[in-house]
Amino acid sequence: MRWSRYYLFTTREVPADAEIVSHRLMIRAGMIRKEAAGIYSYLPFGWRSLQKLSAIVRREMDAAGAVELFMPVVHDAELWKESKRWQEYGKELLRIQDRHERDFCLGPTHEEVVTDIVRRDVRSYRQLPKNLYQIQVKFRDEIRPRFGLMRGREFIMKDAYSFDADQAGLDAAYDAMAQAYERIFEACQLDFSRVEADTGAIGGSSSHEFMVLADTGESEVVSCRECGYGANVERAETQPPAPPEVQKPAEMQEVATPACHTVAEVAELLGIGRERVVKTLLYDTPEGPAAALIRGDREVNPTKLANALDVPEVTLADETLVRKLSGAAVGFAGPIGLPDSVRLIADESVRGLTNFACGANKTDAHLTGVNLGRDVDLSEFHDFLLVTAGDACPRCGSELSLSRGIEVGHIFKLGTKYSERMGCTFADEQGQDQPMIMGCYGLGIGRTVAAAIEQNHDDNGIIWPLPLAPFSVLVLPLTNRDDAVVAAAEGLYEDLLAKGVDVLLDDRDERPGVKFNDADLVGIPVRVVVGSKSLADGKVELSLRRDGEKELVPVEGAVERLIELAAV
RNA sequence: CGGGGCGUAGCUCAGCCUGGUAGAGCGCACGGUUCGGGACCGUGAGGCCGGAGGUUCAAGUCCUCUCGCCCCGACCA
Helix, strand or coil, X not given: CECCCCCCCCCCCCCCCCCCHHHHHHHHXXXXXXXXXXXXXXXXXXXXXXXXXXHHHHHHHHXXXXXXXXXXXXXXHHHHHHCCHHHHCHHHCCEEECCCCCEXXXXXXXXHHHHHHHHHHCCEHHHCCEEEEEEEEEECCCCCCECHHHECCEEEEEEEEEEECCHHHHHHHHHHHHHHHHHHHHHCCCCEEEEECCCHHHCCCEEEEEEEECCCCCEEEEEECCCCCEEECCCCCCCCCCCCCCCCCCCXXXXXXXXXXXXXXXXXXXXXXXXXXXXXXXXXXCCCCEEEXXXXXXXXXXXXXXXXXXXXXXXXXXXXXXHHHHXXXXXXXXXXXXXXXXXXXXEHHHCCCCCEEEECCCCCEEEEEECECCCECCCCEECCECCCCCCECCCCXXXXXXXXXXXXXXXXXXXXXXXHHCCCEEECCCCCEEECEEEEEEEEHHHHHHHHHHHCEECCXXXXXXXXXXXXXXXXXXXXXXXXXHHHHHHHHHHHHHCCCCEEECCCCCCHHHHHHHHHHHCCCEEEEECHHHHHCCEEEEEECCCCCEEEEEHHHHHHHHHHHCCC
């Protein structure tokens, strides 16, 4: 491609709203253009990169036995009513009507459509398993789109759906997808990690996320260097912290703790460690109020708490509700004397505590010398501890560390949630109808490209991993006024094209400085500079964007050397 | 949805407080000088000051409404 005829316009300045480096660089390198909040055009240079990734994804999906199809963007509401998600999905589902005022929505994900397809075709266990995938536009009306392609409303995703006759089949399909994902992200040369994840609204029994590690990531990841355990912090477990020394039961007493609203203040006033205070957090849930008890030096993980309570979500009670339930100001709630309507649940960290302090459900008062069993009867213990760095790995006990990641893939074992609701069944060996067992496997195409830039850039611009680079080689003649330079550059360009190399020739009539800066910005991995001086010696200058080290080679052998450098 | 901010040239922004002829830099066009890391000089084109209403002799500027965008928070396959 000749730059002069291509559609690639770089900019020096960026809109002030571009916050993170991948967003800035994608705009400056002419890859994307914002059309509305969270909605982008993919300009030719950016689209090439998405196409490179898509090709890798297709290759690995096909190799893993998935079959490509293409489903609609606009979905009939009837399907979504069948799966009950017309009501459940909430405002992220963009609903529209046609001229006859029939309800439709823009597909945020395709379980409904794919299940509808499969239930019409597949009748027998003999026809299973099946795995269908597409690379398609999704629309989710996110509350707050941000960071360019990281969190858009309209975005491109690869989504695959597996259908199996039994759990073993699902397990195999899931493993095959997980391995395909590993190969895809390895092929993209990304530093990533596969972690356990919460299943969230999608439901199902098991789920993993693929995280590209980057400080700008929106997700927090817990990992163990020793045994390889990894999990989204929402899901992460740890071994319960060791309880403090067991003491002889003391008498329970009410003590005045004026204006002590936090555990730290209470602990200091009482002259005890925070681990001897029990924090009582009141939550509102769709099933009624709940009181969550946790050791004073630790924090609650709301996702784990919701799972432990078996409710879709929990919301920390506001001041009014706290007063109503505990009869006291915020900061003085305790497990003793709460109304019966409040469900009591304790984190494992509370087990084994002796002579602890807790709120007295009375403003400016706490109880001390409280003991389980004698003073308060707790029957429900669960793990809803928020893991922090340094906690013990649940598998091997080593120290866990915390890092940030960009969620580029998410795979789920769905089970029969959709097949049951939508009647997607098959006849088993006994001729009995059974719901198919499903899995779904998402991979953000645009987000992965953005993540690659987050991980591969410097102050001057993008440093493309070769497999995702829009072009592999940039031919950069320093001037258009020296016929020898032009001829040599044209020659290299034509030869590389003939060899099937993705090559861009910067034939613009620009000064060298402009060309060099643009070359760094757009980040093409292999560069060959053709200048009058070196050409007088019959040489051209090769370099890699990644390290910038220059190598002078004779013009004659340059093409072979370039092909070598551009080999993925 | 709560809190905060911003809409002026293609882009980045000043001008608004204190109403009185629409500005700068970059980019673009033309001419000249330059030419291995975003050159310089000159000339020029380019604006419904997001939209609607109001106050006023007069509104980019003040008031009301509205639309859009961004940030923080809650939320999230």
